[in-house]
Amino acid sequence: MPEDTNPIIEITSLTHRSGDRTALDNVSLGVERxxxxxxxxxxxxxxxxxxxxxxxxxxxxxxxxxVGGCDVVLNQADVRRRIGIVFQYPSLDKTLSVAENxxxxxxxxxxxxxxxxxxxxxxxxxxxxTDRARDRVATLSGxxxxxxxxxxxxxxxxxxxxxxxxxxxxxxxxRATLMDQLTxxxxxxxVTSLLTTHLMDEADRCDxxxxxxxxxxxxxxxxDALKSRIGGDVLTIQTKSPGELAxxxxxxxxxxxxxxxxxxxxxxxxxxxxxxxxxxxxPGEIDSVTVGRPTLDDVFLQLTGHALGxxxxxxxxxxxR
Amino acid sequence: MSSVPTQSWVMPAVALWQxxxxxxxxxxxxxxxxxxxxxxxxxxxxxxxxxxxxGGDASEMNYLEYAYPGxxxxxxxxxxxxxxISIIEDRREGFxxxxxxxxxxxxAIAFGKIMGSTTLAVFQAVLFLCLAPLAGVPIxxxxxxxxxxxxxxVAIGLSGLGVMIAWPMESTQGFHAxxxxxxxxxxxLSGALFxxxxxxxxxxxxxxxxxxxxxxxxxxxxxxxxxEGALAGGPSLVTALLVSIAFAFAMTVAATMIVGxxx
Numbered sequence: 001m002p003e004d005t006n007p008i009i010e011i012t013s014l015t016h017r018s019g020d021r022t023a024l025d026n027v028s029l030g031v032e033r034x035x036x037x038x039x040x041x042x043x044x045x046x047x048x049x050x051x052x053x054x055x056x057x058x059x060x061x062x063x064x065x066x067v068g069g070c071d072v073v074l075n076q077a078d079v080r081r082r083i084g085i086v087f088q089y090p091s092l093d094k095t096l097s098v099a100e101n102x103x104x105x106x107x108x109x110x111x112x113x114x115x116x117x118x119x120x121x122x123x124x125x126x127x128x129x130t131d132r133a134r135d136r137v138a139t140l141s142g143x144x145x146x147x148x149x150x151x152x153x154x155x156x157x158x159x160x161x162x163x164x165x166x167x168x169x170x171x172x173x174x175r176a177t178l179m180d181q182l183t184x185x186x187x188x189x190x191v192t193s194l195l196t197t198h199l200m201d202e203a204d205r206c207d208x209x210x211x212x213x214x215x216x217x218x219x220x221x222x223x224d225a226l227k228s229r230i231g232g233d234v235l236t237i238q239t240k241s242p243g244e245l246a247x248x249x250x251x252x253x254x255x256x257x258x259x260x261x262x263x264x265x266x267x268x269x270x271x272x273x274x275x276x277x278x279x280x281x282x283p284g285e286i287d288s289v290t291v292g293r294p295t296l297d298d299v300f301l302q303l304t305g306h307a308l309g310x311x312x313x314x315x316x317x318x319x320x321r
Numbered sequence: 322m323s324s325v326p327t328q329s330w331v332m333p334a335v336a337l338w339q340x341x342x343x344x345x346x347x348x349x350x351x352x353x354x355x356x357x358x359x360x361x362x363x364x365x366x367x368x369x370x371x372x373x374x375x376g377g378d379a380s381e382m383n384y385l386e387y388a389y390p391g392x393x394x395x396x397x398x399x400x401x402x403x404x405x406i407s408i409i410e411d412r413r414e415g416f417x418x419x420x421x422x423x424x425x426x427x428x429a430i431a432f433g434k435i436m437g438s439t440t441l442a443v444f445q446a447v448l449f450l451c452l453a454p455l456a457g458v459p460i461x462x463x464x465x466x467x468x469x470x471x472x473x474x475v476a477i478g479l480s481g482l483g484v485m486i487a488w489p490m491e492s493t494q495g496f497h498a499x500x501x502x503x504x505x506x507x508x509x510l511s512g513a514l515f516x517x518x519x520x521x522x523x524x525x526x527x528x529x530x531x532x533x534x535x536x537x538x539x540x541x542x543x544x545x546x547x548x549e550g551a552l553a554g555g556p557s558l559v560t561a562l563l564v565s566i567a568f569a570f571a572m573t574v575a576a577t578m579i580v581g582x583x584x
Contacts (some may be wrong), residue, residue, distance in 0.1 A: 055422055056422070057421070057422055077424050080422065080423060080424035081424045085419065087418050087419065087421050088413060089415045089418075090414075090415050091415045091416055091418050091419035092416065093340065093344070093347065093416050095343075095344050095347050096340065096343060096344070096347075100343060102341050103336075104336045104337075104339070105419070105423075106336075106338075107332045107333060107335060107336030107339075108332070108333045108419075108420060108423040108425055109424065110329035110332050110333075110334055110338055110424075111332075111421060152419070207398075247492075251333070
């Protein structure tokens with residue numbers, strides 16, 4: 001098969017309004033075949049709206065999007081056959097067993113007979129669920145249920161996997177396993193994954209990160225390239241009154257200081273040389289200072305002017321369901 | 322990539338039907354609940370009203386026996402409605418989101434649901450048939466077979482109605498309000514408890530316009546096929562069957578249209 005270099009997902013000037021709220025504002029984005037892309041942003045940033053448009057559940061106000069060359073509005077059925085969907089909240093029937101859920105899914109996608117049985121057996125094997133096949137989904141842990149969810153979405157062997165906040169309700173271990181599985185799918189079957197997330201560490205493990213804020217695409221790059229946009233180091237300062245210290249540090253040193261989760265962040269060239277200055281400037285007030293390379297948190301802050309978890313910046317978060 | 326499956330209509334409908342049956346058999350309380358309520362109702366009301374229920378066209382039979390076909394209609398109604406309520410739960414628990422995002426025609430979703438619910442309703446009605454001898458209802462092969470057929474027709478109509486009501490709903494509370502305000506009166510005024518011949522004129526009109534009246538008559542008429550006066554002044558068997566078939570058809574079409582709408 002010749003290498004197809006066209007983006008497998010193409011989003012062109014996509015806009016979606018509901019009422020007077022603009023959930024997506026002229027977003028254009030291409031996703032390369034065989035990559036894992038994170039759509040990063042706060043709740044209400046437009047991620048879920050984009051997820052719904054790409055999964056054909058919502059018709060955009062204007063603009064276009066296509067998956068594998070099929071338009072999500074004009075060619076709905078073809079798009080649906082090409083994508084596997086993992087929803088934020090489980091879509092499994094908890095009263096049925098793992099195998100029964102997969103069988104039902106297979107039938108919905110027109111699979112049957114020995115072909116379906118084979119696919120179920122191999123996907124159970126791949127996700128380490130073979131010995132749980134007859135167990136009811138309700139008896140499985142959250143992490144295992146997510147694995148069934150993933151197995152279910154892959155049963156019809158889609159080229160593209162679209163995941164909405166896939167780590168919801170998962171502990172860090174299960175979250176890491178999920179990312180490993182997406183990586184394996186990419187490497188072995190060249191499955192493209194597009195996932196929405198509000199978690200930096202998750203975005204950090206993806207090939208590319210597209211940052212959505214207030215309906216606008218504010219960046220689209222590799223995690224490393226995004227981090228290198230911040231030239232210097234980042235100092236994180238633990239203190240009892242972070243708000244006040246940030247303000248005074250800004251006045252005294254002319255730097256930008258921001259409070260994230262009660263910790264003061266200051267971006268600065270040659271951060272280690274700045275450490276003694278800041279400790280001497282506020283004697284007895286600082287509990288600890290750490291100098292580090294910038295994280296995606298810092299990148300997000302620089303791009304949008306507010307922290308990812310900063311609820312007050314989001315305005316009306318009523319993302320249309 | 323390998324085989325992209327072709328769109329199928331039958332497989333998804335069968336899958337949803339099968340799931341409905343699997344779920345039902347797994348939730349024993351539902352099997353018991355949908356059957357026990359009408360049985361208790363039938364025994365209490367039947368024994369209680371029995372003494373005051375005299376005269377009219379039904380004078381030949383005791384009240385337990387009179388209320389028997391109506392109880393079957395109640396079982397069909399309860400089972401069909403409770404099984405279609407599960408659409409609301411499916412939406413809330415998330416199962417439905419994967420179904421509506423699958424490459425499945427919406428009419429297959431509606432049809433699978435209606436067939437699943439019909440299967441359960443008729444299954445419960447057949448279980449209840451085992452009690453027929455206790456009510457003094459004569460049981461013989463062909464009338465019972467015809468009655469099961471009538472039950473299928475009535476259950477399709479009620480399931481379609483249930484899907485229509487449940488699909489746009491957000492919560493089960495709303496459904497219960499409709500159950501009490503609309504569905505229970507529909508059953509009460511179907512000839513299940515009293516014949517229209519004894520009712521006041523305006524009530525007689527309501528009963529004549531109530532599709533379930535024809536359902537109950539179809540069940541009664543098939544079960545007592547060939548017996549004079551068994552229909553107790555209700556519509557004739559032919560009318561009852563024709564109206565029930567038309568109702569089933571109309572409800573299936575309406576349910577399909579509602580399910581086809583984008584929410």
